[in-house]
Amino acid sequence: MYSEKVMDHFANPRNVGEIENASGVGEVGNAKCGDIMKMFLKIEDGVIVDVKFKTFGCGAAVATSSMATEMIKGKTVDEALALTNKAVVEALDGLPPAKIHCSVLAEEAVKSAVADYYKKNGIEKEIPGFCGDCDSCSHCHH
Amino acid sequence: MEKRFVYADNAATTAPYPEVIDEMMIYLRENWGNPSSIHKKGEEAKAALDMCREKVASLLGCEASELVFTSCGTEADNHAIRGAAYANAAKGKHIITTKVEHPAVLNTCKALEKEGFRVTYLDVDSEGRVSAEDVERAICDDTVLVSVMYANNEIGTIMPIKEIAAVCRAHGVLCMTDAVQAVGAVPINVRELGVDMLTASGHKIHAPKGIGLLYIKKGTKIKNLIEGGGQERGRRGGTENLPYIAAFAKALEIAVAKLPDMARVEKMRDRLIAELTKLPRTRVNGSLTHRLPGNANISFECIEGESILLLMDMAGICCSTGSACSSNSLDPSHVLLAIGLPHEVAHGSVRITLSHENTEEDVDYIIEKLTETVERLRKMSPLWKE
Ligand SMILES: Cc1ncc(COP(=O)(O)O)c(C=O)c1O
Numbered sequence: 030m031y032s033e034k035v036m037d038h039f040a041n042p043r044n045v046g047e048i049e050n051a052s053g054v055g056e057v058g059n060a061k062c063g064d065i066m067k068m069f070l071k072i073e074d075g076v077i078v079d080v081k082f083k084t085f086g087c088g089a090a091v092a093t094s095s096m097a098t099e100m101i102k103g104k105t106v107d108e109a110l111a112l113t114n115k116a117v118v119e120a121l122d123g124l125p126p127a128k129i130h131c132s133v134l135a136e137e138a139v140k141s142a143v144a145d146y147y148k149k150n151g152i153e154k155e156i157p158g159f160c161g162d163c164d165s166c167s168h169c170h171h
Numbered sequence: 172m173e174k175r176f177v178y179a180d181n182a183a184t185t186a187p188y189p190e191v192i193d194e195m196m197i198y199l200r201e202n203w204g205n206p207s208s209i210h211k212k213g214e215e216a217k218a219a220l221d222m223c224r225e226k227v228a229s230l231l232g233c234e235a236s237e238l239v240f241t242s243c244g245t246e247a248d249n250h251a252i253r254g255a256a257y258a259n260a261a262k263g264k265h266i267i268t269t270k271v272e273h274p275a276v277l278n279t280c281k282a283l284e285k286e287g288f289r290v291t292y293l294d295v296d297s298e299g300r301v302s303a304e305d306v307e308r309a310i311c312d313d314t315v316l317v318s319v320m321y322a323n324n325e326i327g328t329i330m331p332i333k334e335i336a337a338v339c340r341a342h343g344v345l346c347m348t349d350a351v352q353a354v355g356a357v358p359i360n361v362r363e364l365g366v367d368m369l370t371a372s373g374h375k376i377h378a379p380k381g382i383g384l385l386y387i388k389k390g391t392k393i394k395n396l397i398e399g400g401g402q403e404r405g406r407r408g409g410t411e412n413l414p415y416i417a418a419f420a421k422a423l424e425i426a427v428a429k430l431p432d433m434a435r436v437e438k439m440r441d442r443l444i445a446e447l448t449k450l451p452r453t454r455v456n457g458s459l460t461h462r463l464p465g466n467a468n469i470s471f472e473c474i475e476g477e478s479i480l481l482l483m484d485m486a487g488i489c490c491s492t493g494s495a496c497s498s499n500s501l502d503p504s505h506v507l508l509a510i511g512l513p514h515e516v517a518h519g520s521v522r523i524t525l526s527h528e529n530t531e532e533d534v535d536y537i538i539e540k541l542t543e544t545v546e547r548l549r550k551m552s553p554l555w556k557e
Contacts, residue, residue: 060515087477
């Protein structure tokens with residue numbers, strides 16, 4: 030069902046954990062739908078120097094979270110915001126169609142964490158493509 | 172413990188027994204005739220078919236003429252429900268079933284609703300049971316059929332079918348039971364049970380996939396599902412699949428002979444449930460008393476079933492889950508929701524189903540690996556608090 034890359038990131042997820050006093054923390058998804066991603070960013074001079082995540086969800090949810098953290102670590106905040114779910118899927122050598130929403134969640138988790146960082150630092154910038162309200166636009170309708 | 176392979180998904184399917192495969196091969200290599208042919212090859216096949224039917228009938232406590240072999244359990248369910256509904260449509264168009272049936276029953280009922288039938292889907296209690304009183308209360312003047320599964324495929328709950336059949340009889344309503352998970356796992360005598368129809372499937376009892384069975388009590392008139400050349404006493408067209416019928420008969424014979432060993436399977440199941448529910452925020456789903464001997468269904472809060480399954484699979488253990496993420500649906504198992512589990516708890520459920528082939532060492536290994544898996548995923552979960 031899953032590519033080798035997905036299984037590798039699921040079995041050995043990178044950057045699992047939390048960051049104390051993180052510069053920004055984002056949480057997306059909901060338990061009812063079966064997936065929640067929480068992302069912690071440590072940002073210095075506009076660069077993501079550390080990133081950690083915690084995920085409740087299926088194999089694809091864990092793998093996309095792990096891959097997304099790898100892809101933004103060491104990047105600038107603007108570069109991280111440019112991360113698309115498509116790029117995460119490609120980096121994982123694809124996902125089954127039913128699991129694409131997990132990659133959307135990973136993209137949203139990054140954006141949500143940056144939004145929190147902006148808020149904490151009084152930065153008034155729009156984040157394109159991020160509505161901040163996961164309950165209304167999430168993949169599952171309960 | 173050393174890594175091993177443990178198949179613990181016997182409610183999904185079972186490994187065909189070597190004796191069953193050997194039996195089946197006779198009807199592929201030698202006795203491969205068409206039972207309807209009047210020459211020697213056909214007569215040989217006809218004799219074998221009759222013998223198999225007699226054997227199954229005596230194991231289930233009915234007459235050979237009351238049995239129809241089908242292509243699978245799903246076909247038998249469709250045949251029974253549609254057949255009874257169409258045959259009695261002039262009398263009434265109301266059907267009673269439960270919210271926890273297998274899709275073979277549920278989706279047949281849903282299809283009949285589109286054709287103008289009315290269906291009541293009974294709620295179950297927190298253990299997944301309906302009572303005979305629940306059924307009786309739902310019976311209306313136009314009720315023609317009650318279909319309640321004997322044992323649930325997900326949580327293993329056994330329904331009071333004998334009592335339900337008695338209620339149906341008293342009200343002149345046909346009673347059908349999907350016994351796909353129960354046949355071979357618990358003692359069943361259809362005559363004593365008192366149902367009008369019962370279905371079973373080969374691949375749940377160590378025969379191959381693609382063979383099912385429908386018992387229709389003598390005198391019960393139902394419409395055909397598959398018209399053809401008059402096979403199965405005119406009730407199901409299609410040249411009889413003798414290799415699979417022979418396999419089914421052999422498998423049922425072995426299953427009935429091994430029924431006493433189910434006490435051992437039940438003990439293993441109880442140990443699994445007792446040990447795993449020692450973990451915090453963990454619960455067993457279904458009934459502890461009215462339960463299939465091999466079924467353990469457990470929910471672990473704060474983690475998700477597909478992740479559990481993948482890690483278990485890496486450890487060499489095959490089991491299944493009621494999480495939505497393992498299917499193409501957005502909702503977790505309809506059975507777990509029907510017994511009142513919140514979505515988030517249902518997502519973290521695991522079904523372990525044991526058979527005669529499992530051992531105490533398998534159980535030790537499952538407990539060890541599942542405990543490790545749960546702890547590992549909880550460490551990673553944003554919902555988990557020590
Ligand atoms: C309760 C129940 N009914 C019906 C079926 C369908 O049987 P089959 O797979 O032979 O079509 C199954 C198994 O999948 C089952 O568990």
